[in-house]
Amino acid sequence: MKRKIFWVGALMVLFLFSSTASAKVKLKFFYPVGVAGPLVKVINGMVEKFESENPDIDVEPVYAGNYNQTMQKVQTAVLGGNPPDVAVVEISELFSLLQMDALIPLDSYVEREGGKGFLADFYPGFLGNAYGRDGKIYGFPFQRSTPILYWNRDMFRAAGDKLKAAGLDPSRPPDNWDELVEYSKILTIREGNQTKQYGLIIPGGWNDWIFEAFSRQNGSQLLKEDGLTVTFNSPENLEALKLWVKLMQELQTCPVLRPWNITPDDFIGGVTAMMYYSTGGMAKIRKTAKFDWGAAFQPKRKQYGTPVGGGDFHIFKGIPKENQDAAWTFAKFMTRPDMAAHWSIESGYVAVNKKSYDLPEMKAFLEKFPQMTVARDQLKYAYPKMMAVNYQLIRNAMTTNLDAALEGTKPPEQALEDAHKLMEEAIKGS
Amino acid sequence: MREKLESYRAYLFLIPGLFFLFLFTYLPIIWSTWLSFNEWNLLSPKPVFSGLENFVKLWQHDVFWLVMKNSFFFVTVSIFPTMFLALVFAILIDERMKGRVYYIYSLFYPTLIPMAAAAMLWVYIYSPNLGILNIFLAKLGLPKLGWLGSSQTSLWALIIMTFWKNLGFFTLIYLAGLQNVNRELYEAAYIDGAGWWRRHFSITFPLVGPTSLFVLVVAIILTFRVFDQIHLMTEGGPGNSSNVIVYYIFENGFKFFDWGRASTLTTILVLILLSLTLIIFGIFGKRITYTAD
Numbered sequence: 223m224k225r226k227i228f229w230v231g232a233l234m235v236l237f238l239f240s241s242t243a244s245a246k247v248k249l250k251f252f253y254p255v256g257v258a259g260p261l262v263k264v265i266n267g268m269v270e271k272f273e274s275e276n277p278d279i280d281v282e283p284v285y286a287g288n289y290n291q292t293m294q295k296v297q298t299a300v301l302g303g304n305p306p307d308v309a310v311v312e313i314s315e316l317f318s319l320l321q322m323d324a325l326i327p328l329d330s331y332v333e334r335e336g337g338k339g340f341l342a343d344f345y346p347g348f349l350g351n352a353y354g355r356d357g358k359i360y361g362f363p364f365q366r367s368t369p370i371l372y373w374n375r376d377m378f379r380a381a382g383d384k385l386k387a388a389g390l391d392p393s394r395p396p397d398n399w400d401e402l403v404e405y406s407k408i409l410t411i412r413e414g415n416q417t418k419q420y421g422l423i424i425p426g427g428w429n430d431w432i433f434e435a436f437s438r439q440n441g442s443q444l445l446k447e448d449g450l451t452v453t454f455n456s457p458e459n460l461e462a463l464k465l466w467v468k469l470m471q472e473l474q475t476c477p478v479l480r481p482w483n484i485t486p487d488d489f490i491g492g493v494t495a496m497m498y499y500s501t502g503g504m505a506k507i508r509k510t511a512k513f514d515w516g517a518a519f520q521p522k523r524k525q526y527g528t529p530v531g532g533g534d535f536h537i538f539k540g541i542p543k544e545n546q547d548a549a550w551t552f553a554k555f556m557t558r559p560d561m562a563a564h565w566s567i568e569s570g571y572v573a574v575n576k577k578s579y580d581l582p583e584m585k586a587f588l589e590k591f592p593q594m595t596v597a598r599d600q601l602k603y604a605y606p607k608m609m610a611v612n613y614q615l616i617r618n619a620m621t622t623n624l625d626a627a628l629e630g631t632k633p634p635e636q637a638l639e640d641a642h643k644l645m646e647e648a649i650k651g652s
Numbered sequence: 653m654r655e656k657l658e659s660y661r662a663y664l665f666l667i668p669g670l671f672f673l674f675l676f677t678y679l680p681i682i683w684s685t686w687l688s689f690n691e692w693n694l695l696s697p698k699p700v701f702s703g704l705e706n707f708v709k710l711w712q713h714d715v716f717w718l719v720m721k722n723s724f725f726f727v728t729v730s731i732f733p734t735m736f737l738a739l740v741f742a743i744l745i746d747e748r749m750k751g752r753v754y755y756i757y758s759l760f761y762p763t764l765i766p767m768a769a770a771a772m773l774w775v776y777i778y779s780p781n782l783g784i785l786n787i788f789l790a791k792l793g794l795p796k797l798g799w800l801g802s803s804q805t806s807l808w809a810l811i812i813m814t815f816w817k818n819l820g821f822f823t824l825i826y827l828a829g830l831q832n833v834n835r836e837l838y839e840a841a842y843i844d845g846a847g848w849w850r851r852h853f854s855i856t857f858p859l860v861g862p863t864s865l866f867v868l869v870v871a872i873i874l875t876f877r878v879f880d881q882i883h884l885m886t887e888g889g890p891g892n893s894s895n896v897i898v899y900y901i902f903e904n905g906f907k908f909f910d911w912g913r914a915s916t917l918t919t920i921l922v923l924i925l926l927s928l929t930l931i932i933f934g935i936f937g938k939r940i941t942y943t944a945d
Contacts, residue, residue: 298906478801479889611694615907615908625889625890629890631891
C-alpha cells in the first residue's frame, strides 16, 4: 500500500513539472557587448522586467562576448542544428545569416503591429541594415550607434592660448579634416622621447568602421549597397587612409592601433584630448570621467557622414512557432519607448524608438547630458553600414590591410589594392 | 589457457575506453582528414570533393606562411627558457631554500587561475599608457612599447604571458621528477668536493632526462595549441602578427566558415605534431638514462 502511494505521488510530481514546463515558452537569447562598460547587468535587468510582465515566457540571456565572438557562436549553433531563438549580432552580418538560411522574415509581425505606421516610430537610419535582398525585413534595431568625436574640454582650455594663436577656437572641437590635423598637433604634448598626451586616438579593432565614416565624409564608400560592388580602392578612400597615416606615422599625434576596448580608458585617464568611439561607450565615460568633456559630429571633408553601427534582433528558423512569436514579443518589448530610453541612458546607445525622446525622464536626462543627443542628430548624415555575404572574411581583409598601412609596413595604395582584391574574392559567387 | 582468458578479459575491459577514444579522438581525425580534400564553406554549403585544391591554395597564401612562422617562433622561443627555469626553480624548491613558500605561491598562482582571467589581467598590464608594464618601463627611462597593439611586439607579449602562465606547471612536473633521483649520489658528490652547479650539472640534469623528454613533448604540443590568450588578447592581430596555427584553424572554421580550409590546417597540424614527437623520441628516446642504479 505504502509503495502504491509512493508511485502515485511520484507520478503527480512528474506531471506537475511537465505541465509547468510545457506552459512556459523558453527563449534562448544570445547577445554581444561591443563597447567598454558593464552592459551585461543592464541587459539582465531588462530581461527580468520582461519576464515579470510576461510570466508565460522565460528568457535565458546568454552573453556571447564581443561582436565577432557572438557571430561565431550563433553561426556554430545554427550549423549544429540548435539555433538560439533570438539573437543580436552586428548589423553587417545579416547577409551571411541569410546565406545560411538561418532567419525568418519579420514582415507578418510588423504587419500585425500596424505595418508602416509601426515602423515610422523607429529612426529610418537604423532600418537601413534590416532588409534582405528580397526586400523583406529580417532585423529589428536594438543597440544602435554611430561613431562620434569625444573631446576633453579641459585639455582644449589648457591649450587655449596656443590654439588661439593658430587661429583655432578652444571652445569647440574640429569641424573638418584640416582642423582635425591642426588641433591634434597643438593638443599633443611631448616630454623627451615620451608622448605625455596625444591629440587624438583613432582606435584599432574596429578601424574599418571608422574608416567607412571617413570614406562617407569624403563622398565615397567601401562597398555598394548591393553587397557585390567593391569600391575600397577609390581615390577618396586613399585620401582618407593617407590622412590617417599622416596622423599616426608622420605627425605622431595619434597612437597606432590603440586596442578598441582600452581606448575609452585612455580618454578617461587623460591620455588623449580627442577620440573617435561609438556613442555606445558614453555611459562609462559619463560615469567615470572626472573632467569637462564634450561630444560632437565627426569632422567633415566634403560633407558630414558616417555609417550606423551596432546590432539588431534576429529571430531564427528551425524553432517552434510559439518561440518565434515569443521572440517577437521580446524584441518589441526591448524596443518600446520606455525600454529603449532606459537602454540608451544606461549604455549611451541611441534609443531606436523616436517616442523615447518624448518621455519626461529622457528629456530630463538629456538636459543634463546633451552629449547624448549627438549620435542621434548625426543620423541625418548617416548611411547604412556595408553588408555582404562572408562579412567576417571581408572585415578581416580590411582590418589587416588597414593595420599594415597604419603601422607603416605597407604603402597606403598597396594596402587598399590588396584589401580590394581579397574583398572581391570573398564576395565572388554570392 | 588461463593466460589467454586473462588477456581476453583485459581487452574486454578496454572496450569502453577505446570506444570513447575512437568516437571523440580517432573518428574526428579521420573525418577532418577526409574533409581537407573537400571544398566546404559558406558559399558551398555541402562538402564537394576537390582533391588537393585546399592544400595548393594554402601553399599560395601569404597568411598561411606567416602563421606557420609565428607558430614555430612561439614554440622555439618559449620552450627552452621555460624548461630551464622550471628545472632551476624545481631544484631550489626541492632544496628547501629560503623564502620557499613565497616562490611556490608566485610560481603556482598563475597556473591555477583560469586562462581567461589571466588574459584579461594581462590586457591591462599591457595597456600602452595606463598599464603597469609601460609605467615601469618609463620609470626606467626606457621607451614605452605598443605591446598588444603593435605587430612588432604582439607575439612577444603573448609569449611572455604564456611563459608566466606555464612555468609553474612544468616546475611541478620537474619537482616530481626530482623525487626519483637518488639522494645518496648528491652526498657522495658533496664529499668528493663537487660544488652546487657541478652536482646538478653532472647528476640532476642527466637523471631528470625522462622528465625532460616528457616536458619537451608536452611543452611543444601545449605551445603549438595556444589559443585562449590569443582569442582574448589580440584575435591574431594586428595584421595577423600574432596569429598562430590553432587560432588560424578556429578563424577559418568558425569566423570565415571555411570548413574545408580549417580541416586542411588541422591535418597539417596533426602531421607536424606527429613528426615532431617521432623525431624527438627517435633522437633522445634511446639515449636517456632511466635509472641511477
